[in-house]
Amino acid sequence: MSSASHLDSPPGEDLPVVAPRLRELRRRSGLTLEAAAARAGLSPAHLSRLETGRRTPSLPMLLALARTYGTTVSDLLGEVPPEQDPIVRAGRMEAQQAGGWRYWRAGGSGRAMQALRLHVPPEAGGQAELVRVHPGEEWLYVTAGRLRLTLGEATHVLEPGDAAHFDSLTPHRIAAASRGGVDLLFMHTLVQSGATELCLGGAAGNPRGLGGRP
Secondary structure, three states, X not given: OOXXXXXXXXXXXXXXXXXXXXXXXXXXXXXXXXXXXXXXOOOHHHHHHHHOOOOEEOHHHHHHHHHHOOOOHHHHOOOOOOOOOOOOOHHHOOOEEEOOEEEEEOXXXXXXXXXXXXXXXXXXXXXXXXXXXXXXEEEXXXXXXXXEEEEOOEEEEEOOOOEEEEEOOOOEEEEEOOOOOEEEEEEEEOOOOOOOOEEEOOOOOOOOOOOOOO
């Protein structure tokens, strides 16, 4: 992929708190715009657009930024439930949209692991081609529809009831393989690392993909 436009959306009302929260977290971490962008696999100009609300990040990009700042997507969205409450009730799982994906927070904040419910539509723009590489582990479980999961050079089609658990340093890509999209449970570890996060393009072979995508 040749530009970040495949991985995020124009300004919108769906994620109103993300821009100031990204700026706050970066400053709190003591990182310059350039240093934070390098860790997230972005160009400084692209991160600046996200921080000023001129672009809306996709869900994979939110995950990458959460890892960069050692926090969770819930925290980026300002969704901070009481830490002492280990239960997330169904009524509190409000749907969020990011880059065409719909997701619901299914775990608490401030944890070393993030749990989400996801709906990946059959056509999710550039996200269907986004290859991610980052420290940690990921686990997913298909609840409805069919999922196309690419791990390295191998592609697997998962049916309802199938699960996958893999090292996130393995280049991986997630896409719907059924007309109605796919629903899944998704967990990933929030591993802080000094290594640069990588998001690799598809056929274009862009090693940054994000910054030019997530």
